[in-house]
Amino acid sequence: MTDFAPSQNPGDTPVSYDPAAIERKWQARWDSQGTNSPDLAKAAQPYYALMMFPYPSAEGLHVGNLFAFTGCDIHGRFQRLQGHTVFEPFGYDAFGIHSENYAIKVGVHPAELIPKNIDNFRRQLLRAGLMIDWRHELSTTDPSYYKWTQWVFLQLYKQGLAYKKKAAVNWCPFDKTVLANEQVQGGLCERCGTAVEQRLLEQWFFRITDYAERLLNNLDGLDWSESTKTAQRNWIGKSEGAEITFAVQDVLEFAGSATASAGVSQEFSVLPTEIRVFTTRPDTIFGATYLVLSPEHPLVDTITSDDERDSVAAYVALASKQDLVSRKTSKEKTGVFTGAYATNPGTGHPIPIWIADYVLMEYGTGAIMAVPGHDERDFEFARQYDLPIVRVVAGPAHTDHSPLGDEAFTETVGCHLVNSGRFNGLSVADGKAAIVTELAARHSATPVVNYRLHDWCISRQRYWGPPIPMLYCDSCGTVPVPEEQLPVLLPQIEDFKPDDSGISPLARHEEWYITKCPTCGGEARRETDVSDTFLDSAWYFLRYPSSDRDDVPFDSELTKKWLPVTSYIGGNEHAVLHLLYSRFTTMVLKDAGFLEFEEPYVKFRAHGLIVREGAKMSKSKGNVVNPDEYINEWGADSFRTYLMFLGPYEEGGDFRDKGISGVRRFLDRLWRSAHDARSDGAVDPGVARKLHQTIKKVGDDVPRLGYNTAIAAMMEYMNTMRSGERTPHVDEVRPLVQLVSPFAPHIAEELWSVLGGTTSVFDAGWPVFDPSLVVEDQFEMPVQVNGKRRAAIMVPKDITQAEAFAVAMKDVGVAKFVVSEPKKIVFVPGRMLNIVV
RNA sequence: GCGAGAGUGGCGAAACUGGCAGACGCACCAGACUUAGGAUCUGGCGCCGCAAGGCUUAGGGGUUCGAGUCCCCUCUCUCGCACCA
Numbered sequence: 001m002t003d004f005a006p007s008q009n010p011g012d013t014p015v016s017y018d019p020a021a022i023e024r025k026w027q028a029r030w031d032s033q034g035t036n037s038p039d040l041a042k043a044a045q046p047y048y049a050l051m052m053f054p055y056p057s058a059e060g061l062h063v064g065n066l067f068a069f070t071g072c073d074i075h076g077r078f079q080r081l082q083g084h085t086v087f088e089p090f091g092y093d094a095f096g097i098h099s100e101n102y103a104i105k106v107g108v109h110p111a112e113l114i115p116k117n118i119d120n121f122r123r124q125l126l127r128a129g130l131m132i133d134w135r136h137e138l139s140t141t142d143p144s145y146y147k148w149t150q151w152v153f154l155q156l157y158k159q160g161l162a163y164k165k166k167a168a169v170n171w172c173p174f175d176k177t178v179l180a181n182e183q184v185q186g187g188l189c190e191r192c193g194t195a196v197e198q199r200l201l202e203q204w205f206f207r208i209t210d211y212a213e214r215l216l217n218n219l220d221g222l223d224w225s226e227s228t229k230t231a232q233r234n235w236i237g238k239s240e241g242a243e244i245t246f247a248v249q250d251v252l253e254f255a256g257s258a259t260a261s262a263g264v265s266q267e268f269s270v271l272p273t274e275i276r277v278f279t280t281r282p283d284t285i286f287g288a289t290y291l292v293l294s295p296e297h298p299l300v301d302t303i304t305s306d307d308e309r310d311s312v313a314a315y316v317a318l319a320s321k322q323d324l325v326s327r328k329t330s331k332e333k334t335g336v337f338t339g340a341y342a343t344n345p346g347t348g349h350p351i352p353i354w355i356a357d358y359v360l361m362e363y364g365t366g367a368i369m370a371v372p373g374h375d376e377r378d379f380e381f382a383r384q385y386d387l388p389i390v391r392v393v394a395g396p397a398h399t400d401h402s403p404l405g406d407e408a409f410t411e412t413v414g415c416h417l418v419n420s421g422r423f424n425g426l427s428v429a430d431g432k433a434a435i436v437t438e439l440a441a442r443h444s445a446t447p448v449v450n451y452r453l454h455d456w457c458i459s460r461q462r463y464w465g466p467p468i469p470m471l472y473c474d475s476c477g478t479v480p481v482p483e484e485q486l487p488v489l490l491p492q493i494e495d496f497k498p499d500d501s502g503i504s505p506l507a508r509h510e511e512w513y514i515t516k517c518p519t520c521g522g523e524a525r526r527e528t529d530v531s532d533t534f535l536d537s538a539w540y541f542l543r544y545p546s547s548d549r550d551d552v553p554f555d556s557e558l559t560k561k562w563l564p565v566t567s568y569i570g571g572n573e574h575a576v577l578h579l580l581y582s583r584f585t586t587m588v589l590k591d592a593g594f595l596e597f598e599e600p601y602v603k604f605r606a607h608g609l610i611v612r613e614g615a616k617m618s619k620s621k622g623n624v625v626n627p628d629e630y631i632n633e634w635g636a637d638s639f640r641t642y643l644m645f646l647g648p649y650e651e652g653g654d655f656r657d658k659g660i661s662g663v664r665r666f667l668d669r670l671w672r673s674a675h676d677a678r679s680d681g682a683v684d685p686g687v688a689r690k691l692h693q694t695i696k697k698v699g700d701d702v703p704r705l706g707y708n709t710a711i712a713a714m715m716e717y718m719n720t721m722r723s724g725e726r727t728p729h730v731d732e733v734r735p736l737v738q739l740v741s742p743f744a745p746h747i748a749e750e751l752w753s754v755l756g757g758t759t760s761v762f763d764a765g766w767p768v769f770d771p772s773l774v775v776e777d778q779f780e781m782p783v784q785v786n787g788k789r790r791a792a793i794m795v796p797k798d799i800t801q802a803e804a805f806a807v808a809m810k811d812v813g814v815a816k817f818v819v820s821e822p823k824k825i826v827f828v829p830g831r832m833l834n835i836v837v
Numbered sequence: 838g839c840g841a842g843a844g845u846g847g848c849g850a851a852a853c854u855g856g857c858a859g860a861c862g863c864a865c866c867a868g869a870c871u872u873a874g875g876a877u878c879u880g881g882c883g884c885c886g887c888a889a890g891g892c893u894u895a896g897g898g899g900u901u902c903g904a905g906u907c908c909c910c911u912c913u914c915u916c917g918c919a920c921c922a
Contacts, residue, residue, distance in 0.1 A: 358922095834903065
């Protein structure tokens with residue numbers, strides 16, 4: 001236990017509240033006494049309070065950051081007061097495009113810039129009084145960290161979960177880099193807003209889709225807010241259906257212009273061609289009146305008839321040029337007929353095959369069976385090109401030939417199949433099963449599950465990231481860098497700007513990428529791409545407890561003790577990607593035998609967003625709150641408490657410049673109360689009652705992040721304690737100092753010591769309420785007549801209905817409305833009385 | 838379009854399983870103390886009304902003794918996804 005000498009002797013002249021002085025004093029003391037650095041190995045009740053680590057921007061800490069961190073800090077401090085050993089580490093997610101672009105803009109190397117930004121962040125965080133264990137601080141840009149990021153990559157590679165493929169990737173012409181699908185927002189680059197182009201490059205991918213089912217199923221058991229789970233479920237996007245094979249009817253035609261021009265002899269195609277489609281509605285097969293291929297579908301050339309070859313070629317060329325923006329924003333559906341027909345395996349009839357860009361190559365098989373009667377997109381397309389629309393599903397009110405009207409009929413519940421041969425009359429669900437069974441028997445259908453989730457592309461053709469630890473050797477092929485050779489250091493190069501070539505800046509440095517093959521000793525070439533920032537943050541929580549260890553990524557004993565993370569708090573903007581990627585990484589490491597758990601975060605809560613005066617904060621609007629200024633003027637304790645007071649933590653709030661004065665007034669009163677408190681005489685019973693109610697309320701609110709109402713409750717107690725200018729008793733003030741401590745830690749330490757505390761207030765535990773004092777023995781009973789409140793009368797809590805009625809009728813305000821014998825009396829004991837006349 | 842959430846005084850917001858709507862705070866008004874001060878303290882503060890009283894939780898309907906809360910319809914806003922078959 002640390003030694004905390006009392007700050008003031010009784011009889012000293014009280015000094016006025018000077019936040020700057022006492023905050024400096026206690027920050028220094030926490031540091032020198034190691035107050036915030038628990039012994040991780042010895043902790044009896046470990047509580048890992050994790051906050052999402054930030055990108056250390058050059059602008060310094062944003063109020064949004066501080067709002068997030070303070071909320072986590074209060075949670076952590078509260079858990080400590082509950083007797084847990086709380087580990088609250090901090091770090092910096094400092095690799096990535098963001099830092100690199102800024103470095104390019106100001107013309108300073110990121111390796112110089114980042115340490116400065118980090119120093120500034122640390123300075124600001126220290127001033128904010130967070131309970132951070134600075135001994136475990138980390139930055140993802142530190143070779144002692146990214147050595148293990150590379151190690152994580154190698155584990156994925158060893159598990160067969162990292163692979164390289166040539167893929168059409170999203171290319172941002174402004175940032176000059178490949179973007180993950182997740183970094184493309186509506187066809188625009190998430191960072192700079194430039195329209196994204198498609199490029200074909202060799203990329204490293206992680207097989208996250210192998211884990212789709214597990215990532216989905218595990219969600220049910222997690223203590224996360226429902227909205228976050230929903231977002232993850234939607235992102236994974238599971239859909240169950242079937243792949244159905246359609247035979248293309250033979251068309252006499254040349255095998256294709258590509259082969260012809262290559263000099264291969266021209267032949268008539270007589271081979272039966274098949275098209276596989278994915279559908280979630282195999283029950284509607286009889287309504288499939290045409291097929292649609294994506295313009296990039298490999299069979300386009302094969303099936304197109306000579307007559308249509310020119311128009312198809314034109315359409316495909318147009319579609320490939322069109323960027324994603326116009327493709328996604330244009331409402332009109334376009335397409336072109338191939339001249340070919342396929343056989344509907346349900347009806348046996350020929351149906352035309354079309355090409356249209358509303359069918360995406362990336363999803364399913366890149367081909368669909370179009371059922372315009374029961375799919376909105378197909379309906380729209382069929383209308384556009386005058387294709388037949390058939391009803392095969394009918395609701396209870398429909399006959400077999402009820403017209404479909406102006407839109408597709410997409411309902412399924414309580415509906416049955418019609419115009420579907422022997423499947424007529426079956427419910428949609430039964431029809432699905434029956435039709436798939438039937439087609440499967442004919443080898444033309446397979447039940448299939450599809451996911452929206454794509455494999456995770458982790459290659460970046462950029463400089464500021466961990467080099468991917470792979471080598472290419474002419475004789476040995478693709479070779480992983482041996483673990484003992486890690487880290488593959490990112491070289492200090494000056495020409496780190498990306499260019500238009502699609503090659504990483506590292507590829508311009510032969511002296512770096514030419515190396516020796518660890519297998520054969522011959523010449524090898526390093527992978528010149530770096531990995532995605534999301535990989536850095538996918539495992540950082542594992543590193544914190546062991547951040548001082550050089551020999552292992554994470555110590556197994558410490559990991560067993562401290563992980564999974566007890567409580568994780570962060571922004572909702574990471575509700576999908578970061579959380580999904582870290583869950584995936586954890587599962588892989590578990591499967592590889594490095595971990596004993598597979599879900600990294602037992603509990604996750606997302607905090608809200610701060611706006612200012614009703615508007616979003618942005619540099620261009622010039623309404624960004626600079627935490628330094630507010631801390632200078634009001635003190636960190638007031639600033640922290642105000643941030644938590646301005647709205648519900650999980651929803652965010654509106655920062656109003658004058659609002660902080662109310663919180664500061666509250667702390668001023670607390671200061672005076674503690675200094676003026678009397679130790680003689682007795683505690684007022686009414687105040688004591690309010691105190692115990694407040695202890696309960698704050699203790700209930702804080703764990704559920706109800707910070708704003710907890711603060712309101714403490715203010716109420718303050719008002720009670722000081723009402724009528726009375727001088728509070730020491731025993732009335734001391735518990736309040738404890739309640740306030742998670743929010744305003746410095747003033748709490750100071751006043752705790754003024755009131756005679758000899759340890760840190762954070763080692764003093766949490767006050768205990770007396771349940772008998774929490775319940776009032778009297779209450780103001782509202783009396784309603786016909787549901788309208790006519791009076792409120794002070795009565796004993798345990799008053800009976802008869803007594804309550806008698807008391808109520810003595811009240812003139814009530815009696816005058818009870819003009820006749822009551823028809824009914826509704827009495828809720830301890831709550832209210834309603835007289836119905 | 839789909840998914841998630843929200844709509845309450847001048848403002849930020851409270852309200853447990855349906856039970857006094859507006860706690861707490863800002864702003865504002867009045868007063869006290871004062872060497873007129875961005876200090877402190879006291880009181881007031883949803884709307885209409887002199888009052889009795891009436892009205893009031895985006896709008897409309899419903900269930901109920903009783904609805905901000907539950908159900909149905911409509912409108913508005915925020916966020917996420919966006920032709921995923």
